[in-house]
Amino acid sequence: MSDVADRVNVSLAVRRAARPARRAAFTLALPLILFLAVVFVLPIGLLLKTAIANPEARAVLPQTYIALADWDGAGAPDEKVFAALAADLKIVQKERTAAGLGRRLNYEAPGMRSVTLAAARLAVKLEAGPYKPAFIEADPKWGTTDLWAAIKRNASPITPYYLLTALDLRQGADNSISRVEPDQAIFLGVLGRTLMVAATVTLLTLILGYPVAYGLTIALASVGRIMMLMVLLPLWTSLLVRTTAWVVLLQTDGIINNALLALGLTAHRLQLIFTRFGTVAAMTHIQLPFTILPIYSVMRAIPPAQLRAGRSLGASPFSAFWRIYAPQTVPGVMAGCLMTFILSLGYYITPALVGGPTDQMVSNFISVYINRDLNWGLASALGVVLLSLTLGIYYLFLRIAGVDKIRLG
Amino acid sequence: MVSSNRAKPSPDFANANRAVASAARSGDVETLVRFEDVRKSYDGIHFVVEGLDLAVKRGEFLTMLGPSGSGKTTTLMMLGGFERPTLGHIYLDGKPVERLPPEKRNIGFVFQNYALFPHMTVAENIAFPLRYRGVKGADAKGRVAKALDMVHLDRFGDRRPGQLSGGQQQRVALARALVFEPSLVLMDEPLGALDKQLRERMQIEIKHLQTKLGITMVYVTHDQSEALTMSDRIAVFHEGRVQQLADPVTLYNQPANRFVAEFIGENNILLCIVEIVANGFASLTAPGGARVLAVARPGVGAGQRALLSIRPEQLKLARVDDPTTHNRLKGTIDEVFFLGDHVRLSVKIGGEHSLLARIPAPEARVFHVGEVVELSCASTDTHLLEREP
Numbered sequence: 001m002s003d004v005a006d007r008v009n010v011s012l013a014v015r016r017a018a019r020p021a022r023r024a025a026f027t028l029a030l031p032l033i034l035f036l037a038v039v040f041v042l043p044i045g046l047l048l049k050t051a052i053a054n055p056e057a058r059a060v061l062p063q064t065y066i067a068l069a070d071w072d073g074a075g076a077p078d079e080k081v082f083a084a085l086a087a088d089l090k091i092v093q094k095e096r097t098a099a100g101l102g103r104r105l106n107y108e109a110p111g112m113r114s115v116t117l118a119a120a121r122l123a124v125k126l127e128a129g130p131y132k133p134a135f136i137e138a139d140p141k142w143g144t145t146d147l148w149a150a151i152k153r154n155a156s157p158i159t160p161y162y163l164l165t166a167l168d169l170r171q172g173a174d175n176s177i178s179r180v181e182p183d184q185a186i187f188l189g190v191l192g193r194t195l196m197v198a199a200t201v202t203l204l205t206l207i208l209g210y211p212v213a214y215g216l217t218i219a220l221a222s223v224g225r226i227m228m229l230m231v232l233l234p235l236w237t238s239l240l241v242r243t244t245a246w247v248v249l250l251q252t253d254g255i256i257n258n259a260l261l262a263l264g265l266t267a268h269r270l271q272l273i274f275t276r277f278g279t280v281a282a283m284t285h286i287q288l289p290f291t292i293l294p295i296y297s298v299m300r301a302i303p304p305a306q307l308r309a310g311r312s313l314g315a316s317p318f319s320a321f322w323r324i325y326a327p328q329t330v331p332g333v334m335a336g337c338l339m340t341f342i343l344s345l346g347y348y349i350t351p352a353l354v355g356g357p358t359d360q361m362v363s364n365f366i367s368v369y370i371n372r373d374l375n376w377g378l379a380s381a382l383g384v385v386l387l388s389l390t391l392g393i394y395y396l397f398l399r400i401a402g403v404d405k406i407r408l409g
Numbered sequence: 410m411v412s413s414n415r416a417k418p419s420p421d422f423a424n425a426n427r428a429v430a431s432a433a434r435s436g437d438v439e440t441l442v443r444f445e446d447v448r449k450s451y452d453g454i455h456f457v458v459e460g461l462d463l464a465v466k467r468g469e470f471l472t473m474l475g476p477s478g479s480g481k482t483t484t485l486m487m488l489g490g491f492e493r494p495t496l497g498h499i500y501l502d503g504k505p506v507e508r509l510p511p512e513k514r515n516i517g518f519v520f521q522n523y524a525l526f527p528h529m530t531v532a533e534n535i536a537f538p539l540r541y542r543g544v545k546g547a548d549a550k551g552r553v554a555k556a557l558d559m560v561h562l563d564r565f566g567d568r569r570p571g572q573l574s575g576g577q578q579q580r581v582a583l584a585r586a587l588v589f590e591p592s593l594v595l596m597d598e599p600l601g602a603l604d605k606q607l608r609e610r611m612q613i614e615i616k617h618l619q620t621k622l623g624i625t626m627v628y629v630t631h632d633q634s635e636a637l638t639m640s641d642r643i644a645v646f647h648e649g650r651v652q653q654l655a656d657p658v659t660l661y662n663q664p665a666n667r668f669v670a671e672f673i674g675e676n677n678i679l680l681c682i683v684e685i686v687a688n689g690f691a692s693l694t695a696p697g698g699a700r701v702l703a704v705a706r707p708g709v710g711a712g713q714r715a716l717l718s719i720r721p722e723q724l725k726l727a728r729v730d731d732p733t734t735h736n737r738l739k740g741t742i743d744e745v746f747f748l749g750d751h752v753r754l755s756v757k758i759g760g761e762h763s764l765l766a767r768i769p770a771p772e773a774r775v776f777h778v779g780e781v782v783e784l785s786c787a788s789t790d791t792h793l794l795e796r797e798p
Contacts, residue, residue, distance in 0.1 A: 308491055309524035311511040313585065314541030320512075323537075327528045 045102070050161050053382035056104035057154035060097050061088045065155045073152070076143045082131035089123035107161060107375075108150035129154070132218035149174075162381035179376055187365070191385065194361040197280060197351075198344035202337050204284040205291035209336070210329075212288075213295040218304075235289045243350045246282040247273060250354065274356035282354045285345055290343060298332025298407055299325075322344060331407035338397050342390050362386050424755050439467040440500075441593060441625050442488065447497035451484050457483045458650040461497070465593075465627055469594070472628045475646030476672070483595060484646070485629045489595050490514050502592070512541070514759040517586030517594035521601055523578045525570035531581050532557070532566035536587040556584040559618065576607045583615065594619075596628045600635065612638050633673050637661065645669050667794050670718045677724075677764050679717045680797060686711055691793055692735070693717060697759025700735045703791035716794040723754075723790040724766035727783040736791070738764060739783045745776045756782060 058065065067084035071077040092098050097129060102116035122138050131386040153159070153171065164170055168185040169177050179185065215228050249255050251272040257269045272278050302325060310320030348363035362382055371381035397406070421652070442465035449458040458480040465471050473481040486492040487499060490511030498505050509516060526534050532553050539549045557563045560580035570578055579599060586594055596615075600608045616639045619626050630636055636643050637657045645652040645660070645668070653665040664670035667678060681693035681701065691705040693715070701717060709715045727737050740758035752773040754766045766784055 009664070157513050211567070240457040303522060303524060305520045305522060306526060308489075309518065309520055310526075311491075312489060312514075312516060312518035313538035314512050314515075314589070315512075315513055315537075319541075328526075 004208075015399070035244045047383050048379045049380075050376050052158045052160070053377065054104075054154060054157055054159035054161070056100050057151065058157060059377070060095075060101050061091050061151070063086070064088050064151070066150075068152055068155065071148065071152065073145070073149065075145055076136070077148060078134065079130055079132045082135055082142075083129055085119075086123045086126055086129075086131045089120045093124045103374075104154065105150060107165075109146060110142070112147070112150065115141055129153075150289075159377075162377040162385065165378055166381040166385045174185060187382065187385075190360070190362055190365055191389070193359070194345055194386075195389075197276070197347075197359070197361060198341050200280050200289055201283045201344045202291070202341040204280065205287050205340050206333065206337055208284070209288050209292040210295060210333070213292050213299055213329075216296050217299040217302075218291075231289050233294055234286065239286065240349060242286055242352050243282060246278065246285070246350075246354050250278045273354060274359075276355070276359050279351050279355035279359045281348050283344060286350065287340045291340045294335040294339065294407070295329060295332040295345060298329055298335075299379040302328050330401075331405050333396065334401045334406045338394070342394065344389055345386065345393075417534065419456070421792055424650075439724060440464045441467045442627070443500040444484070444488075444786075445485065445498045445500065447484075447494045447499060449480075449487060449492065450495045456495075456649050457734065458487070458494075459596065461649075461651065463644060463651060463654065466622060467653050468625055469630065470626045470639055472630060472636040472640035472643045473646055474630060474633060474672075476631055479646035480649040481629045481631075481646040485595055485627065488593075488627065489516055489518050512783065514591075514625050515591050515593075516592040517589070519582045519586045519594070519596040519599045521598045523570075523582040523599075525578055525581055525585075529569075530566065531568050531570065531573070534570065534581060535585045535701065537587050542589055544589075547714065552588055556588040559587070559763055560584045563796070575603050575613065577649040578580040579603065579611060583618070587618070587624070591624070593625045593627065593759060595698055596626065598630055599628075600630075600632075606650060609638075623730065645672060647672070663792060664718060664794065667716055667718075670792075670794055671710040672718075675721050675765060678717045678794070679719070679762060679764075681715055681717045682714050683709060683711050683715055683793075691715075692795075695738065695758070696762040697738070697740070698736050699758070701738075701791060702735045703793050704789060706795075709793050709796050714797040716797060718792045719764070719786055720766040720796050721767045722751075722769075723786045724784045725786065726768060726772065727785040733785075736788060736797060737783055737785050739781065740764065742778050742780045745778060754778065754782070756784060 029118070032081055048256055063084035064081065067081040068077060071081060089098075092101060098117050098120040101120075102113035105112035118139060119135065119142070122134070126134055132142075141147050153161075153175075160171065164177065165180075166187050168180050168188045170180045171177055212227070212231065216224055247254075250271065251257075252269050252271065254273070256272060257266075259268065260266045306324050306328075307317075307320050310324040312315065315323065345361075346363055347361055348367060351359050351361050352364055352367075362385070366379045366386075367384045369375045369382070442463075444461045447458060447461040448456050450456045461480075461484060463484075473484060475481045480522065483492060487494050487507075488501075490506070490509060491514075494507055499507055501509075501514065501516075511518075525590045526537065529537070535553045535556050536549050539545075539552060544552060553566065554563065557566055560583055562577060562580055562584070565577065565581075570581060573581065574745065579602075582599065583752050599615075600611050603611060615626075619639075627637075628639065637660075640657055642654060642656050643660050644654045645667050653660060653669045655663075655665075660669065661673055664673065664676075670676045670678060679695050681695050684692045684694060684700075686692075686709070688706050689705050690702050693701045693703060695701045695717065703717055706715070724738075729774040738756075738758050740756040740763070742754055743757045743763055744755040745752075745794055746753040752770070754768060754776060756764045756766060758764055764784060
């Protein structure tokens with residue numbers, strides 16, 4: 001018994017002894033933790049919230065929603081609901097919130113924007129009921145189930161609408177989920193394109209970067225320093241500057257086209273800028289150091305005697321490299337590729353400046369919805385999809401490769 | 410004076426070595442490896458290895474011993490095929506191999522830090538050379554098991570090298586270099602990373618394996634006691650040249666020059682003046698004026714200055730009743746160290762010169778610093794080294 005007590009005491013003492021070190025470590029990390037909480041965790045939380053928040057209709061149509069509570073969902077509701085709607089719309093017109101409501105309802109059913117604006121103007125003119133015939137007379141749409149289902153769907157403070165739209169899905173009048181019409185489906189294509197571009201860039205950086213990493217490892221110290229500088233130099237230059245440099249190189253009367261023409265390799269100028277080729281080339285250039293550095297740091301830790309040992313045992317230089325060296329570089333390859341792939345998923349400036357309209361990635365659409373269309377809900381939903389995709393791929397990588405297979409050095 | 414932790418090989422091993430060496434000499438002496446005027450330079454100005462002529466006999470354990478930068482490892486790398494000689498030829502089994510890549514030489518190589526493949530199990534490591542020799546399936550499995558058994562690691566086949574201790578990793582490297590039955594095994598300071606006790610055990614184990622399997626081994630080390638323990642012959646390297654190539658006993662007792670005398674074991678080197686040379690002995694005047702009779706050396710004549718070598722264990726306390734007047738060196742005790750089985754004395758004779766003496770425990774008494782003692786040594790145990798200009 002005392003033996004057990006003794007052991008417990010010892011383990012407590014051990015933990016007590018480790019406490020100051022733990023506390024010191026935590027204190028040192030505290031500023032960063034707070035910083036991240038404010039500028040990283042909080043915005044992501046808000047992003048998640050914006051992707052499902054649905055305040056517009058609920059805020060301005062309170063009476064309508066109370067009256068609509070016992071609507072049976074078939075045909076137009078009764079006069080009571082129309083009266084409540086008229087009362088709400090009067091306030092809407094007075095407070096000039098019709099545009100916001102119209103925009104929100106327009107997402108659900110095209111044409112709702114003008115219907116809403118007209119109805120708000122109508123509501124102010126209507127002194128007394130019956131309201132139902134007046135509304136239907138002004139616009140027969142007020143008599144349809146679809147319109148009222150769209151309004152009813154906005155009763156909830158949260159909506160799946162943005163997330164569904166981001167995945168090219170929509171909710172019908174009966175709340176069933178179905179694919180949108182093919183001519184309206186864009187986001188899955190954009191996501192696929194984003195993944196495709198990221199994968200291509202990752203593969204290219206690996207093919208180009210792996211030999212460079214090996215060269216860095218075996219080079220003489222003096223040569224290696226210069227090589228390293230050349231690898232790192234792009235990292236020290238601003239992303240925008242490097243992208244603009246690619247614009248200069250790729251444009252139709254740019255350096256590459258001039259050189260090709262002067263050498264007689266082409267008869268007419270090639271379209272290099274605003275193409276997928278340009279986007280991938282520029283992104284590959286920018287991402288190369290991120291792939292090279294982890295591979296290099298892993299390679300540097302492999303003793304050169306290993307290759308010699310392989311050859312002394314009978315392996316040809318290639319066989320020794322392939323069977324002994326290459327397998328040991330896998331953790332670096334994994335880390336480098338993962339880093340490049342995930343960073344590539346979020347590219348914005350480079351595709352925007354170098355790519356054409358069909359090369360835009362998810363980030364561009366997020367930016368368009370935030371800056372131009374003021375549809376923050378959809379922008380957030382796309383952000384959520386991108387974030388989930390990134391986390392999913394990261395998780396898959398860990399599952400397939402194993403945590404120990406990803407090493408930065 | 411170079412200090413050492415072990416001056417003499419253990420007697421039974423010295424005997425065993427001599428037996429093997431003499432068997433090789435009396436039998437059909439065959440040369441497996443021959444270096445012919447091999448020179449190696451990396452910059453075209455300095456030679457790391459100069460004018461190397463060296464023959465390795467079949468079945469012998471030859472050690473290349475020398476300080477770092479003496480050219481021994483470069484020589485080994487040239488033999489292994491990892492470096493190409495700048496000039497000269499290397500013959501393996503009578504055929505020149507300077508241009509043969511390592512994988513075509515069929516030489517086993519044990520590297521300094523083992524160079525085991527961390528992503529393969531121990532068994533896979535050992536099976537690696539078999540794959541390139543067309544040994545597959547049950548045959549390969551059997552040979553791996555035999556090799557593991559040989560190095561006493563039969564239960565470790567499924568482990569990764571990272572899970573083994575340094576000594577175990579060393580054995581795996583050894584098994585991997587031996588499993589394909591190479592004609593020659595090269596070792597580059599394979600025991601350098603082990604602690605002293607383990608190192609000594611492995612020395613004996615490697616030596617046993619080499620004798621049992623009858624393989625030719627070329628071993629590189631900077632540890633002279635390791636070289637004395639294991640080798641049939643030792644080539645002492647210094648500044649890119651072989652200073653002396655001899656069996657351990659000859660090397661220890663009859664060093665060819667000052668470098669060898671100081672590098673192997675401890676030694677007292679005294680600058681003397683040669684008075685007379687007669688009957689294979691030379692009469693000298695040592696520092697402090699003492700007269701010393703030593704084994705003469707060709708090329709060192711009367712009137713010249715020469716170096717004299719006396720091993721510390723050959724110095725004894727002179728007996729008062731001994732009538733001989735030569736080989737008696739008188740001095741003041743400078744330092745005394747008690748080492749259990751012997752006492753080390755540092756005795757100042759004639760100004761700056763001091764002698765190191767090892768007095769075996771049974772003959773020792775209590776010594777005091779400042780005490781005057783007289784040391785003596787047999788003429789046959791004192792050797793003249795090269796002439797000093």
